[in-house]
Amino acid sequence: MTSTPPAPRLRATTRPLEQAPDLLALADPSAPLIWTRGDRGCVGIGEVLRLTFTGPRRFSDAAEAWRRIAAAATVDDPVGMPGSGLVALGSFAFADGSAAESVLIVPRVLVARHRGRAWITEVVETSGSGEVGAADEAAERAVLPGDVRVPTLAAETARSAVPAAAEPGEWQGAALRDRELDGGGDSVAAYLAGVREAGERIERGAFEKIVIARQLDGRLPGGSDLRVPLTRLAEHYLDCWTFAVDGLIGASPETLIRSTNGAVSARVLAGTRGRHPEDATRDARARDELLTSAKEQHEHAFAVQSVVTALSPHVRELRTSDEPFPLRLPNVWHLATDLGAALGERSSSIELVGALHPTAAVAGTPTAAAVAAIAELEPFDRGRYSGAVGWIDADGDGEWVIALRCAQLGEPDAETGARSIVASAGGGIVAGSDPTHELGETVSKFRPITEAFAA
Numbered sequence: 375m376t377s378t379p380p381a382p383r384l385r386a387t388t389r390p391l392e393q394a395p396d397l398l399a400l401a402d403p404s405a406p407l408i409w410t411r412g413d414r415g416c417v418g419i420g421e422v423l424r425l426t427f428t429g430p431r432r433f434s435d436a437a438e439a440w441r442r443i444a445a446a447a448t449v450d451d452p453v454g455m456p457g458s459g460l461v462a463l464g465s466f467a468f469a470d471g472s473a474a475e476s477v478l479i480v481p482r483v484l485v486a487r488h489r490g491r492a493w494i495t496e497v498v499e500t501s502g503s504g505e506v507g508a509a510d511e512a513a514e515r516a517v518l519p520g521d522v523r524v525p526t527l528a529a530e531t532a533r534s535a536v537p538a539a540a541e542p543g544e545w546q547g548a549a550l551r552d553r554e555l556d557g558g559g560d561s562v563a564a565y566l567a568g569v570r571e572a573g574e575r576i577e578r579g580a581f582e583k584i585v586i587a588r589q590l591d592g593r594l595p596g597g598s599d600l601r602v603p604l605t606r607l608a609e610h611y612l613d614c615w616t617f618a619v620d621g622l623i624g625a626s627p628e629t630l631i632r633s634t635n636g637a638v639s640a641r642v643l644a645g646t647r648g649r650h651p652e653d654a655t656r657d658a659r660a661r662d663e664l665l666t667s668a669k670e671q672h673e674h675a676f677a678v679q680s681v682v683t684a685l686s687p688h689v690r691e692l693r694t695s696d697e698p699f700p701l702r703l704p705n706v707w708h709l710a711t712d713l714g715a716a717l718g719e720r721s722s723s724i725e726l727v728g729a730l731h732p733t734a735a736v737a738g739t740p741t742a743a744a745v746a747a748i749a750e751l752e753p754f755d756r757g758r759y760s761g762a763v764g765w766i767d768a769d770g771d772g773e774w775v776i777a778l779r780c781a782q783l784g785e786p787d788a789e790t791g792a793r794s795i796v797a798s799a800g801g802g803i804v805a806g807s808d809p810t811h812e813l814g815e816t817v818s819k820f821r822p823i824t825e826a827f828a829a
């Protein structure tokens with residue numbers, strides 16, 4: 375089921391900024407909307423439009439809704455950079471049957487930077503200002519969530535001035551612990567049982583690879599300034615995209631798809647070893663073990679193959695890095711393969727996400743059998759973890775990562791403002807995977823989030 379408004383008419387006005395602002399400082403402390411890596415990225419302030427999608431058609435419905443909105447929009451964009459003009463940030467759930475909503479959010483104001491260049495985009499909805507009839511407007515109000523209307527800016531054109539950042543807020547942090555199962559069972563025991571069962575099914579030939587995840591949870595006190603964990607993630611995980619979209623917060627190293635001006639790229643990760651930065655010899659041994667392990671190479675090859683197969687119909691001149699290379703993150707080594715291609719037909723970045731999702735880095739091989747077994751073997755709904763998070767512009771270009779190393783925040787409690795946090799992490803299981811080793815790998819993968827949310 376999907377709520378699709380009858381293409382509200384948006385007007386986006388982009389203007390260059392003289393100085394590149396600190397994006398994280400501008401984010402809303404309690405409802406940040408951000409996408410950043412190093413000296414690139416954007417921050418959204420306020421919302422003009424929020425579209426929600428669920429079910430197996432969530433990607434195609436979102437692609438179609440966005441195509442109609444972009445076609446109806448007026449875009450004044452003298453900057454012409456990736457991410458200038460009309461932009462939506464979005465997040466998609468992993469499973470077709472997930473209770474979690476997938477969202478596209480068009481911010482009222484978007485401040486963005488790309489290396490030394492910076493710009494501001496303001497978006498207004500023109501449908502309500504006499505340019506369409508009252509009946510159309512009433513119809514739009516009926517299908518859009520109640521709180522998406524924000525007062526129209528007095529200025530008709532962008533003010534080219536960066537809004538003021540909120541003062542630093544409180545941070546007490548939250549300790550994340552193994553999430554209790556419904557009914558109170560031991561979640562680590564359930565994870566280990568799931569990994570063992572997955573291994574047995576692989577032996578019996580049900581599938582070749584499956585990704586099994588587990589969850590941690592905690593509670594964040596009311597009034598917590600979410601720019602604190604976001605800043606920690608952005609400053610520490612420089613090779614990752616740090617994101618916050620509708621309460622989903624994290625820093626992912628895995629680019630599902632980047633599509634700009636006809637060029638497409640992706641980074642496939644699968645195969646992991648925990649880092650030992652305090653001991654250079656041990657750390658180098660972990661990296662070499664990863665590079666020479668037939669099991670890890672095998673697990674990685676499934677992930678690359680799933681991306682190549684899904685992307686091929688949409689691109690030309692697809693090329694990959696020759697051998698998987700070791701990607702060094704502060705918490706783990708990954709086997710990585712970079713892909714590049716030229717966009718064949720005119721597919722939007724959300725259509726490409728829909729074609730690629732779920733890759734074998736988060737589901738398994740073959741995909742359908744692995745996805746069905748995940749629903750059986752994991753005692754929870756993954757929500758948006760291992761789905762996609764990123765942005766799309768009016769041309770359909772955009773950047774999307776797999777939502778890894780992340781946590782979903784719940785709605786603030788009406789009285790205390792406290793919020794639940796659920797973090798998820800998993801790993802690929804192939805023939806010969808050792809459950810205890812896999813559990814250790816999830817501990818390493820949780821580190822970005824447990825450390826970002828710590829007191």
Ligand SMILES: C=C(O[C@H]1C=CC=C(C(=O)O)[C@@H]1O)C(=O)O
Binds near residue numbers: 587646798
């Ligand atoms: C499923 C996760 O990671 C994926 C991405 C990189 C390496 C992975 C692995 O080695 O298992 C996973 O496929 C996760 O972080 O929750």
